[in-house]
Amino acid sequence: MDAERDKAPKPAAPDKAESFQSRKARLRASFLSQLPGRLADARRAVAELRAGEIEHARLDALYVLFHTLKGSGATFGFRQIGDAARTAEQAVRRAMDSGGHVEPTLPAELACLLDDLDALALAADVQADPDTAPGFELPGPQSRPEPAPGQAPDAHPGQPADRSQRMVYLCDDDPDLAAQLAGQLGCFGYRVRAFTTLADLRTAVESERPAAIILDIVFPEDENAGPKMLAELRSAEQETIPCIFISCRDDFEGRLQAVRAGGSAYCTKPIKTVELLEFLDALTNPHPPEPINVLVVDDDRELAQFHATVLEEAGMVAKAVSNPEQVLSLLDTFDADLVLMDMYMPDCSGPELSRILRQIPGHVSLPIIYVSSETDVERQHKALAVGADGFLTKPIEPARLVAEVALRAERMRILHSLMVRDGLTGLFNHNAIMQFLEVAVANARRGGTSLCFAMIDVDHFKSVNDTYGHPTGDQVLMALSRTLRMRLREDDLVGRYGGEEFAVVLNGAGVEPAKRILDALRTSFSNVTFFSDGQEFHCTFSVGVSDFPTFATPDALTEAADRALYRAKKGGRNRVEIATEQDALPEQSPDSAETSDGS
Numbered sequence: 001m002d003a004e005r006d007k008a009p010k011p012a013a014p015d016k017a018e019s020f021q022s023r024k025a026r027l028r029a030s031f032l033s034q035l036p037g038r039l040a041d042a043r044r045a046v047a048e049l050r051a052g053e054i055e056h057a058r059l060d061a062l063y064v065l066f067h068t069l070k071g072s073g074a075t076f077g078f079r080q081i082g083d084a085a086r087t088a089e090q091a092v093r094r095a096m097d098s099g100g101h102v103e104p105t106l107p108a109e110l111a112c113l114l115d116d117l118d119a120l121a122l123a124a125d126v127q128a129d130p131d132t133a134p135g136f137e138l139p140g141p142q143s144r145p146e147p148a149p150g151q152a153p154d155a156h157p158g159q160p161a162d163r164s165q166r167m168v169y170l171c172d173d174d175p176d177l178a179a180q181l182a183g184q185l186g187c188f189g190y191r192v193r194a195f196t197t198l199a200d201l202r203t204a205v206e207s208e209r210p211a212a213i214i215l216d217i218v219f220p221e222d223e224n225a226g227p228k229m230l231a232e233l234r235s236a237e238q239e240t241i242p243c244i245f246i247s248c249r250d251d252f253e254g255r256l257q258a259v260r261a262g263g264s265a266y267c268t269k270p271i272k273t274v275e276l277l278e279f280l281d282a283l284t285n286p287h288p289p290e291p292i293n294v295l296v297v298d299d300d301r302e303l304a305q306f307h308a309t310v311l312e313e314a315g316m317v318a319k320a321v322s323n324p325e326q327v328l329s330l331l332d333t334f335d336a337d338l339v340l341m342d343m344y345m346p347d348c349s350g351p352e353l354s355r356i357l358r359q360i361p362g363h364v365s366l367p368i369i370y371v372s373s374e375t376d377v378e379r380q381h382k383a384l385a386v387g388a389d390g391f392l393t394k395p396i397e398p399a400r401l402v403a404e405v406a407l408r409a410e411r412m413r414i415l416h417s418l419m420v421r422d423g424l425t426g427l428f429n430h431n432a433i434m435q436f437l438e439v440a441v442a443n444a445r446r447g448g449t450s451l452c453f454a455m456i457d458v459d460h461f462k463s464v465n466d467t468y469g470h471p472t473g474d475q476v477l478m479a480l481s482r483t484l485r486m487r488l489r490e491d492d493l494v495g496r497y498g499g500e501e502f503a504v505v506l507n508g509a510g511v512e513p514a515k516r517i518l519d520a521l522r523t524s525f526s527n528v529t530f531f532s533d534g535q536e537f538h539c540t541f542s543v544g545v546s547d548f549p550t551f552a553t554p555d556a557l558t559e560a561a562d563r564a565l566y567r568a569k570k571g572g573r574n575r576v577e578i579a580t581e582q583d584a585l586p587e588q589s590p591d592s593a594e595t596s597d598g599s
C-alpha cells in the first residue's frame with residue numbers, strides 16, 4: 001500500500017545553511033508531489049474493500065493513511081485536504097468500531113471523498129499561501145530560563161565545566177565557614193576571595209568585578225543585611241553580578257527578600273558543596289548549555305522533517321525518522337533527550353513503539369510526546385497510559401512545539417541528573433556507574449572494541465578522617481573526583497563506587513594505555529597538597545584494573561578489578577595492579593560468559 005511513497009524521493013536532510021523559508025517551501029512541495037501517490041494507494045485499498053465482510057487489515061491501513069493525511073494536510077496549510085481526510089478517517093473509524101464490518105455504503109462513500117481529495121490535490125498548488133498557512137510561524141531561538149533553586153543546571157553530570165580562573169566573592173560573617181567553603185570551591189577550580197564584612201565585600205566589588213557573589217543573609221547589623229547589600233550593589237552596577245544566597249534561614253520571608261534583591265539561587269546551611277557548585281557553574285559558565293536532542297518519529301516523512309526543522313530552528317538537534325524500526329538503533333548513537341512520536345503508523349503504532357522503549361531499561365525515563373491529529377480524548381488517554389508523557393494535537397504551532405519539547409526535555413535532564421549523581425562529589429552514583437558499565441560492555445562486545453574498568457581507593461583514608469576531621473576527608477574526596485573528571489577523556493565514565501572508592505570506565509582503552517593513564521593520575525593526585533588547621537598533608541590512592549574482553553561481563557570486570565585492588569593494597573598501596581585471568585570469578589570464566597548470554 002505504501003509502494004508509491006517508497007518510490008518517491010525522500011526529503012533531503014536539513015542543510016544548516018538553508019533558510020527556514022526555503023526548507024518549508026521544499027517540504028510543502030514534497031508533500032504536494034507525494035499526494036497523488038498517497039491518494040492512489042488509498043483508492044486501491046478502497047477498491048479492494050469487500051462490502052459486507054470483516055476487513056480489519058484494509059481498514060487499519062486506510063485509517064493510518066487518512067489519519068496521516070489529516071495531520072500533514074493541516075500542518076502544511078491545506079485545511080480543506082485535512083478536513084476531507086478527517087471525514088474519511090471518521091468513516092473508516094466507524095467501521096473499525098463495529099468490529100471491522102464493511103457497510104455496503106462505505107466503499108462508495110470513501111471513493112466519493114477520494115474524488116474530493118483528488119480535486120483538492122489538483123488545486124492545492126494555488127490553495128494555500130505557505131507564508132500565511134497556520135503552523136509556519138516560527139518562534140525565536142530557544143531561550144533557556146536561569147536555573148531555579150533546586151534545579152541542577154548541568155545536563156551532563158560527571159562532565160567537568162571549565163571553571164578555571166573564575167573569580168568568586170564569598171561573604172559570610174562566620175570566618176570558619178567562609179574559609180572552609182572557599183577551600184572547597186578552590187578544590188574545584190574557582191578562585192575565591194572570602195570576606196566576613198559587607199563593607200569589605202563592597203570595596204572589593206568596586207575594585208574588581210567577580211563572576212559571582214556568594215552571600216549570607218543574616219549579618220550582625222541586620223537579619224536581611226545580605227539582600228540589602230545586593231540591592232545596593234545592583235543599583236550601582238551597570239551589569240548585574242549573579243548572586244547565590246547562603247543562609248541558615250529557611251523561612252519564607254528570608255527567601256522572599258533574597259528573590260526581591262535579585263538572588264539567582266538560595267542554599268540553606270549546612271551547605272552542600274556540590275549543590276553550590278552546580279549553581280556557580282550555571283551562573284558563571286561562559287559556554288552555552290548542550291542543545292536538546294530530539295528524535296522525531298513519523299511515517300509521514302515531510303511532516304517528520306518539518307517538525308525536525310522547526311526544532312532545529314529553535315537551536316535543538318533533531319533527527320527525523322519515518323520507519324519506527326530504526327528507532328532503537330538510532331537511539332544507540334543519538335543521545336535523545338526526548339522522542340516526538342506519531343500515534344498512527346502503519347507497521348508499528350506510537351503506543352506499540354512506546355511499549356518497546358519502556359521495556360528497555362535505558363529508555364524507561366526517556367520522555368515521549370505524541371504528535372497526532374487524534375482528538376478523541378479517550379484514545380489519547382489510552383495511548384498515554386503505556387508510558388508516554390504528553391500529547392500534542394496536529395497541526396501544532398511551532399512556538400508551542402518548541403516550548404513543550406524544551407520544557408519536558410529540561411525537566412527530564414534535571415530529574416535525571418539528580419537521580420544519577422552522588423551528592424558529595426557530583427560524580428555518577430554507584431547505580432549509575434554500574435548501569436553505564438553494562439552499556440559500555442554491551443557496546444564493546446557489539447563493536448569488537450576493548451574497555452578497562454578501574455577501581456580506585458584512597459589509601460589510609462580512615463587516618464585522614466581521624467587526624468584532620470571528616471570535613472577535610474570530604475575535601476580529599478572532592479579533590480580526587482575533580483582530578484578524575486578533569487583529566488579523563490569525555491567519553492570515559494567516572495563514578496563514586498561508595499565511601500572512598502571510585503570507579504572508572506575507560507572506553508576503548510586496552511590494559512597498557514589504561515595503566516599509563518591511571519599511573520599519571522595517581523602521580524598527579526599524590527602531588528596535591530591539602531591543608532587542615534595549618535598542617536599540610538598528601539594523599540595517595542591504589543587502583544585495580546580489569547579489561548574487556550579478558551573479563552567478559554560487568555560482574556566479572558568488577559570482581560577482577562576488586563581483586564587487583566586488593567593486591568595493590570597488599571603490595572604497599574599507591575600503585576596500579578592489573579587483573580589477570582586468576583582474578584576471574586570462579587564460576588564464570590570468560591568463555592562461559594560469552595556463551596551464557598547467547599552472544
Ligand SMILES: Nc1nc2c(ncn2[C@@H]2O[C@H](COP(=O)(O)OP(=O)(O)OP(=O)(O)O)[C@@H](O)[C@H]2O)c(=O)[nH]1
Pocket residue numbers: 424457458459460461462463465469470471472473474477498499500569573
Ligand atoms: N570523610 C569521609 N569519609 C568517608 C566517607 N565515606 C567513607 N568514609 C570513610 O572512609 C574510611 C575508609 O576506611 P578503610 O576502609 O578502613 O580504609 P582506609 O583507611 O582507606 O585504608 P586502606 O584502604 O586500607 O588504605 C572509613 O573511615 C569511612 O568512614 C565520606 O563520604 N567522607
